[in-house]
Amino acid sequence: SYAHGISSHSLLSSTVDQCLKHTVERYPDREALVFMQDGMRKTFAQFYQDTAAGLLAVGLKRGDRLGMWGPNIYEWILMQFATAKAGIILVSVNPAYQLQEAEFALRKVQCNAVVCPTQFKSQKYCEMLRQLCPEMEMASPGGIKSSRLPDLHTVIVTDSQQPGAFHLKDVMQAGSSQHLQQLQDLQKNLSCDDPINIQFTSGTTGKPKGATLTHHNIVNNAYFIGMRTGYNWRKNVRICLPVPLYHCFGSVGGGMVMAVHGTTVVFPSSGYDGHANLVAIEKEKCTFVYGTPTMFIDMLSQPDLAKIDLSSVEGGISAGSPCPPEVIRKIINIMGIKEMLIGYGTTENSPVTFCGFPIDSVERKTETVGCICPHTEAKVVNPTTGVIVPVGAQGELLIRGYCVMLEYWKDDEKTQECITKDRWYKTGDIASLDAYGYCKIEGRIKDLIIRGGENIYPAEIEQFLHTHPKIQEAQVNNVNQRHLCTFMYYFTPLAKNHFLQFGEACSICVFHTGGWNWSGMHRRRDQGLLQRKG
Numbered sequence: 001s002y003a004h005g006i007s008s009h010s011l012l013s014s015t016v017d018q019c020l021k022h023t024v025e026r027y028p029d030r031e032a033l034v035f036m037q038d039g040m041r042k043t044f045a046q047f048y049q050d051t052a053a054g055l056l057a058v059g060l061k062r063g064d065r066l067g068m069w070g071p072n073i074y075e076w077i078l079m080q081f082a083t084a085k086a087g088i089i090l091v092s093v094n095p096a097y098q099l100q101e102a103e104f105a106l107r108k109v110q111c112n113a114v115v116c117p118t119q120f121k122s123q124k125y126c127e128m129l130r131q132l133c134p135e136m137e138m139a140s141p142g143g144i145k146s147s148r149l150p151d152l153h154t155v156i157v158t159d160s161q162q163p164g165a166f167h168l169k170d171v172m173q174a175g176s177s178q179h180l181q182q183l184q185d186l187q188k189n190l191s192c193d194d195p196i197n198i199q200f201t202s203g204t205t206g207k208p209k210g211a212t213l214t215h216h217n218i219v220n221n222a223y224f225i226g227m228r229t230g231y232n233w234r235k236n237v238r239i240c241l242p243v244p245l246y247h248c249f250g251s252v253g254g255g256m257v258m259a260v261h262g263t264t265v266v267f268p269s270s271g272y273d274g275h276a277n278l279v280a281i282e283k284e285k286c287t288f289v290y291g292t293p294t295m296f297i298d299m300l301s302q303p304d305l306a307k308i309d310l311s312s313v314e315g316g317i318s319a320g321s322p323c324p325p326e327v328i329r330k331i332i333n334i335m336g337i338k339e340m341l342i343g344y345g346t347t348e349n350s351p352v353t354f355c356g357f358p359i360d361s362v363e364r365k366t367e368t369v370g371c372i373c374p375h376t377e378a379k380v381v382n383p384t385t386g387v388i389v390p391v392g393a394q395g396e397l398l399i400r401g402y403c404v405m406l407e408y409w410k411d412d413e414k415t416q417e418c419i420t421k422d423r424w425y426k427t428g429d430i431a432s433l434d435a436y437g438y439c440k441i442e443g444r445i446k447d448l449i450i451r452g453g454e455n456i457y458p459a460e461i462e463q464f465l466h467t468h469p470k471i472q473e474a475q476v477n478n479v480n481q482r483h484l485c486t487f488m489y490y491f492t493p494l495a496k497n498h499f500l501q502f503g504e505a506c507s508i509c510v511f512h513t514g515g516w517n518w519s520g521m522h523r524r525r526d527q528g529l530l531q532r533k534g
Contacts, residue, residue, distance in 0.1 A: 300330050
């Protein structure tokens with residue numbers, strides 16, 4: 001079980017800014033970004049600003065860490081490219097982080113600066129920063145000296161003037177001719193192998209780890225995502241992007257793909273809104289739609305779906321978590337997205353390592369996560385012995401190639417646990433490979449349940465549950481290893497008037513699972529992504 005993605009296209013050796021500059025020169029008047037909630041539109045020429053010089057002007061320097069903490073707003077993607085140009089490492093901070101989580105993340109990577117809006121919905125970012133750094137109240141902008149966050153000296157607020165903080169509009173105008181020259185000189189020394197982004201991962205199974213990605217990681221992953229989807233030959237590609245920018249799927253698959261391939265990225269709303277997604281597709285004539293399975297499920301359940309014109313859509317990508325086959329069929333048949341691609345990857349792999357082709361059969365779209373990506377190696381091994389298993393057999397999936405992260409930031413122990421001496425990254429996923437390089441994900445090693453010598457994968461049961469007409473989304477967890485097999489079952493109803501009694505759930509599950517013990521059922525109230533807890 002070994003696959004190697006061959007390609008006639010070489011890896012790029014460009015930095016993030018070199019890619020964007022090249023695209024700006026080719027398509028200066030093409031729309032780069034559309035933020036529907038704010039009514040903001042930017043061409044590539046308008047987007048390519050000298051904000052990076054402003055960051056140098058307020059005291060930041062190459063190698064510093066700048067945390068971007070907020071939802072999908074223009075300033076997020078502005079910082080993504082400004083930091084890259086200045087050699088500053090962007091730290092992607094989850095916009096939902098509360099006080100304790102934010103403190104851990106900022107301390108972990110020794111953040112020197114934070115950029116955030118005043119607040120978003122119930123998230124009061126500036127208020128939380130003041131709790132972490134009460135010294136802000138009396139400090140001058142750029143001169144914070146915090147006892148709890150000793151490396152933090154600069155806070156930049158995107159939409160208001162706050163004590164001890166810069167307003168972003170002032171930073172954007174702060175760069176002098178001296179700073180512009182400094183920026184120009186800096187470009188000569190930047191390397192594609194420099195770290196440029198830290199993304200936190202695996203927070204549900206312990207303290208989050210900072211996956212450190214380079215220009216080379218991100219640029220090439222975006223390049224080959226575009227090659228696989230056909231962005232390099234399609235005309236007027238407009239991507240509807242509801243997935244969060246703080247995650248690799250959004251920042252690389254959306255923002256970086258824009259810079260490499262000259263696509264237009266449409267942001268329906270700052271926070272996820274299923275109805276807004278459909279409106280964006282119709283009004284902006286989007287040709288591709290991104291989403292997690294949860295997002296596509298939500299779009300499919302919108303009451304006005306049939307009234308929305310989705311005829312402009314050519315294809316889409318579902319990634320972020322396994323997509324049930326029944327959901328894929330609905331996306332293809334109900335939403336009419338015929339060229340639906342399934343992607344698989346991890347933050348540590350920049351992120352995409354497997355992705356389908358637009359011409360793949362429905363069977364391949366529903367049964368696999370796609371084919372190995374270019375310049376990427378994959379193998380499936382016995383988790384205990386490390387020996388490669390036969391083609392089609394199950395084992396742990398390992399990945400090697402340009403895509404593998406540099407390290408977990410300042411954490412040699414965790415880095416060595418997941419990256420071998422010969423640079424194979426251990427995904428922790430149970431998978432199988434066929435003879436053509438297509439991959440099937442069976443589940444996580446940590447979720448594997450052994451019942452009387454039999455291997456049980458919750459994902460298999462979840463796929464069956466998704467075929468039930470009253471179930472929109474489901475998750476199966478093992479909650480008591482002392483019994484032969486005990487499960488907790490989570491579900492979201494397909495519609496408001498659909499109810500599923502516990503007895504009914506048990507009956508359909510027992511019929512399929514051969515009498516496993518089902519212990520309970522929980523109805524989820526929020527629209528967030530279902531996550532399996534470690």
